Amino acid sequence: MHAKLILTLTERGQDEVTREEAAEILGSTPSNIRNLLSHLTAKGWLERLGDGRYLVVPPAYGAEPTGDYNVLALASASVPKGYVGWWNAASLHGFTTQVPNAVTMATLRRHRPRVLAGSEVRYVPVSPEKFFGFEKRQVLGRSVTVSDKEKTVADCVDRPDLCGGPSEVCRIVWGASFDIDWERLVDYVSRIGSISLIQRLGFVCDLVEATVPPPIRDKLRETVKAGYRSHFGPREKVEGVIGFVPDWGISVSLTKQQLLGDVPRKREIAP
Numbered sequence: 345m346h347a348k349l350i351l352t353l354t355e356r357g358q359d360e361v362t363r364e365e366a367a368e369i370l371g372s373t374p375s376n377i378r379n380l381l382s383h384l385t386a387k388g389w390l391e392r393l394g395d396g397r398y399l400v401v402p403p404a405y406g407a408e409p410t411g412d413y414n415v416l417a418l419a420s421a422s423v424p425k426g427y428v429g430w431w432n433a434a435s436l437h438g439f440t441t442q443v444p445n446a447v448t449m450a451t452l453r454r455h456r457p458r459v460l461a462g463s464e465v466r467y468v469p470v471s472p473e474k475f476f477g478f479e480k481r482q483v484l485g486r487s488v489t490v491s492d493k494e495k496t497v498a499d500c501v502d503r504p505d506l507c508g509g510p511s512e513v514c515r516i517v518w519g520a521s522f523d524i525d526w527e528r529l530v531d532y533v534s535r536i537g538s539i540s541l542i543q544r545l546g547f548v549c550d551l552v553e554a555t556v557p558p559p560i561r562d563k564l565r566e567t568v569k570a571g572y573r574s575h576f577g578p579r580e581k582v583e584g585v586i587g588f589v590p591d592w593g594i595s596v597s598l599t600k601q602q603l604l605g606d607v608p609r610k611r612e613i614a615p
Contacts (some may be wrong), residue, residue, distance in 0.1 A: 417486035
């Protein structure tokens with residue numbers, strides 16, 4: 345009976361199953377189905393998603409964990425509308441060498457944090473205006489909804505606290521600069537509509553010497569309103585920080601060394 349359920353779901357190409365669907369496939373009683381699903385979960389053939397839903401572990405993997413990225417498929421399937429974002433997305437796209445311990449999902453409404461496959465999954469509600477720029481990717485044979493490359497950059501610059509902090513933002517922007525569509529990125533940050541995001545992005549691109557086409561830089565610069573001021577870094581005053589950057593109208597309370605410490609070939613730049 346155990347094998348029949350897993351093989352039937354695999355033949356159908358079905359990634360998820362509910363208790364009701366399992367009962368229909370096997371023609372069994374609700375109590376027997378609950379016991380069966382609990383057994384398959386304990387053996388590693390299923391992962392519990394909640395609300396009577398389970399993610400199917402393909403037989404090709406066997407009843408073993410499918411690696412670090414299995415939790416991304418679980419997290420992606422755990423909410424009806426959401427995408428893997430920020431630090432996790434940057435790691436998936438290869439913009440950073442860091443692999444976060446927790447998974448952060450962008451969602452349209454609040455959800456309680458949960459633990460899936462031993463990893464914490466956090467759900468960050470975003471406004472409908474920011475809920476765009478995501479795609480389906482195959483990760484270890486499973487479908488994962490993740491922010492695309494350009495939206496990942498925009499989201500990380502918008503929320504440094506969700507991607508390892510300011511120095512990691514610089515590492516992500518540098519890593520992404522070789523592999524993104526700059527016109528799309530400008531379109532995305534314009535849709536988000538945050539001047540402080542544009543100021544931060546422009547400053548970081550200049551700092552890491554990203555390969556930004558001059559017309560793109562000019563377009564970003566023209567978007568910054570005269571007299572508009574924003575801040576990047578901690579609020580406490582520290583000696584030797586970069587300070588005010590007139591080109592972008594942004595005050596930076598961090599040193600170059602602090603910001604470039606994780607950026608390849610930039611680590612030796614003095615403050």
